[in-house]
Amino acid sequence: MSLIGRTAPLAPAGVSAASCAHCGGRLAPGQARFCCTGCEGAHGLVAGLGLDAFYRRQETEAGTLRPETAAPATDLAPFASAEPDGVQRLDLVVSGLTCGACVWLVEQALAAEPDVLSARAALATRRLSVTWRGEAARANDLAGLLARLGFRTAPWSPACLRATEDAEGRALTRALGIAFFGSMNVMLVSVAVWVGGDMGEATRHGLHWLAALIGLPVVLVAGMPFYRSAWAALRAGRPSMDMAVSLGVLATAAMSLSETWTNGPYTYFDGATALIALLLAGRVLDRAARRRARQSVAELLALQEGVVTRLLPDGRSEAVPAEAIAAGERVLVAAGERLRLDGVSDDATLLDAAATTGESLPRAFAAADTLPAGAVNMGAAFTMTISAAAKDGSLAAMARLLERAEQAKGRFVALADRASRIYVPVAHAVAAATFLLWWGVLDAPWQVALVNAVCVLLITCPCALALAVPAVQVVAVGALFRRGVLVTSATALERLAGADHAVLDKTGTLTEGRPVLLPEGQDDTVLARAAGLARASRHPLAQALARACPEAPLVQGVREVAGQGLEAGAARLGSLAFLGLPASSDGMTLAFREGDAAPVLFRFADRMREDAPEAVAALAALGLKAELLSGDGKGAVAALAWQAGIADWRAGADPLDKQARIAALMAQGRHPLMVGDGINDAAALAAAHVSASPAGATDLAQTAADLMLQREGLAMLPAAVRIARRAQAIARQNIGFSVVYNVLAVPLAVAGLVTPLIAALVMASSSIIVVMNALRAGKD
């Protein structure tokens, strides 16, 4: 597992002069120990529980454990399951659980609660199981405790379980254990036969039978994963590496059995079992890397999953999953909440539809307007009447579009498959020719001819070839994982290496995708005062203001006037109308006034990511000319394209336009890399040669993309392309190397000079060289 590794800490653990004592994030000038009040509170909480040991062993990435200003309040009580004796049990997926110390902290902090019976967290799956005696509603307190420590939680969903439950992976590990046991023990016997030239006939016959006794069951049981896959490939009519492996292993076992029967000089059970063990080792590693990526994806999706608030006819409300809502029901949408269903609004409202249309400014909707699912409520809480259930809604339609786009893309043929399509028939033809040569031309007995033919199969058995690509993949995927790039598809790296054009979305990809305070020379003390007030609200603009000044202490006694603003004593923060000023055109302005002082305006805008021009230039240097494709208006797109240094841009593109543009590029023979985050990008992401979605993308985009960038910004994208290209080059080298090895060894086998000792040497040395070469793939 160490190859795949955990995320490397970017900041030294523990307290240093320039980093926050809790989360390790960078301190702004003037801050003594903590980067924000949330971290200060968390540190106090940890110290109060007597768990300071955490900071000595903390290995989290800087900033991951910064508590959110306002934790999203998903009601967890319905997810707790009651067990006998009034015991409640809750399974959560915990984000930020990235080191052993975090696991310990979470378990200890929960165990310190008097009513908690047990708490157990698993680092690999990020799953936390907690049981307590008492009310189900305590679930929210426990999740709140974790939120104060900086861990975000979400209910453990079936998708998480699917990603974690890896029956096939366990079967592979089991087969690997059996194969290693078998190969070691057979080797013990075989070495005795190789060196014991003066051994008596009867003893040798006995040792042969012993080798067969161990080797045959091992070949049959541990080789099952290969036989099954080979059978599937055979029925589909495609030659695969597994077919060559299966044929080689089974023929070797059968030939060795006949040699055992006739007490020949050697048996080849050691070769067959060692081959299986080596190939299984490659496959287990490959799977472990993929599984980690799948789990991270499931974790991100679980954090986005949420509940909607259904209004019952009698005026009460209840939290239910979005799937449970039928058309015609009414739901309440809180400020800052994302709409999960299509509907018609009951009140006038302000929505940020960036995820569905790419518009960068929030749009006002009147009562009885149709609202798109996926938009975020930027105004006050409102009620809406649902017009379509989740499975008939626009999100589901988009998912179907995505599915079609993926089918149209067709099957990408991986390098290893292309190699095996040529290699496998050639190897089998050479083996057949060897048999004919010995039996037909040299008039040898058919047993001798068969032994030599099988030796050819064993030597050509693509041990190095089968390891050549997976070993490189494991190293490269692990290296990308440590840099915060998740690779979710098996052929994504290969496709990324071949990309020669980049299509970028604007909102949320080149830009931050959320409002950011425009610095306009506001006074620092006023800003801190306003941010302290804003901290009390979940409104997106208030949160943006709080983010702009994270060290501001929370102001006590804040009263929220829904849809208008906040009030604390003489201080008021809110919309322009709330302060009696003329309204702004775009709804992206907050005003603040303390007593009779002049009002201060805070304007917000969706800002370009700082590293965007650099990333665009780096991609261009790698031969990926960038192009901007956005659903937003012309002016905004042109301005951003100029800022980011992109010459080619298109505005006003709806999801179908985006997909059509990708298809047009593919028809020209280009290999576009699509980067996007919105629901409107999903179909284009699925259609593109290779696709990536940035941190904080919508769940639909994340499912469609081949790569997910976990850290803010696009800086990792050029690095990912470089690593993918390097990995591809090394994979090619490896394949070339194993072909050369075969070209040298096959004449020996054809000539009948291959003893089991030579076979073992060839197999082991070529595999080791291929694996060593693969280790170079992790460097950037």
Next chain:
Amino acid sequence: MDILVYLIPVSLLLGLVGLAGFLWALRSRQYEDLDGAAARILFDDQPRKESPK
């Protein structure tokens, strides 16, 4: 060479014991959270409620 009659079964038996141990560990899910188990052993310097699994 009569000694082989004892030594080979003994060595095989020891190997099988190892294999059985591996399969048992796999079945009882000890391979599910390798990193977590490795880290957890470093702590636990104070009594804590044990989890009923």
